Amino acid sequence: MEQLQLIQSKIYEIREQKVMLDRDLAEMYGVQTKALNQAVKRNIDRFPEDFMFQLTDEETRNWKSQFVTSNSIKMGVRRNPYAFTELGVAMLSSVLNSKTAIQINMSIMRTFVAIRQLVVLPRVDRVDELENQIMELKKYIDDVFADYNDINDDTRMQLELINETLAGLQNRNNSLNKPRPKIGFVK
Structure with a gap:
């Protein structure tokens, strides 16, 4: 190596x-x-x-x-x-x-x-994997608690944290997908 x-x-x-x-x-x-x-x-x-x-x-x-x-x-x-x-x-x-x-x-x-x-080869990115898992979790919670009136304050706070984390990961992933500079000699 x-x-x-x-x-x-x-x-x-x-x-x-x-x-x-x-x-x-x-x-x-x-x-x-x-x-x-x-x-x-x-x-x-x-x-x-x-x-x-x-x-x-x-x-x-x-x-x-x-x-x-x-x-x-x-x-x-x-x-x-x-x-x-x-x-x-x-x-x-x-x-x-x-x-x-x-x-x-x-x-x-x-x-x-x-x-x-x-x-x-496509780049395997741990951030993409985490983003997908969080989106699945969010979808599951949205399906289970379709009406926000039926959940307590703790669950509402957890949903907000999940939404914030997902937004942060999406922003980070967008910045990671910018074109990489070429390695080596560049004119």
């Missing part, structure tokens, strides 16, 4: 695609960025634009600006990094033919799949 989180932190959104940068991939594979890029250039036919692209100057500046506190990340970037899409990362395993590369690639592919599932 820790490795998935580490990999997930290295996935950026650039040009509306989830990508990993050459320097992060090289670090994970235990090779120099230069060596990774040379292997890719020797097999450039395997990396069309939808597998890999080079960041523009502006994209590189934006990416570096996310790491204001860390000069070590800014240092040593002499050229714009290459970004590998999920397909490009999968192709890297055929170019970097080592046991480490294969193991790391499997972890990266699992991470991409996990991210895709988070986006595609």
Whole structure:
């Protein structure tokens, strides 16, 4: 799980695609960025634009600006990094033919799949479940005590508390359903 989180932190959104940068991939594979890029250039036919692209100057500046506190990340970037899409990362395993590369690639592919599932699958929310239970309870009480004149003050107060709680949950749920900000690099 820790490795998935580490990999997930290295996935950026650039040009509306989830990508990993050459320097992060090289670090994970235990090779120099230069060596990774040379292997890719020797097999450039395997990396069309939808597998890999080079960041523009502006994209590189934006990416570096996310790491204001860390000069070590800014240092040593002499050229714009290459970004590998999920397909490009999968192709890297055929170019970097080592046991480490294969193991790391499997972890990266699992991470991409996990991210895709988070986006595609509906979010199970405990607030929704509680809201439904409270609404059922309210409906039951309304059915049992259809006429408020037939109930005592304690029951009336409980009904009011249920109504207030339900309203609060609905307000909270409405605020939770706002669109989430994208994770990673955003133009």
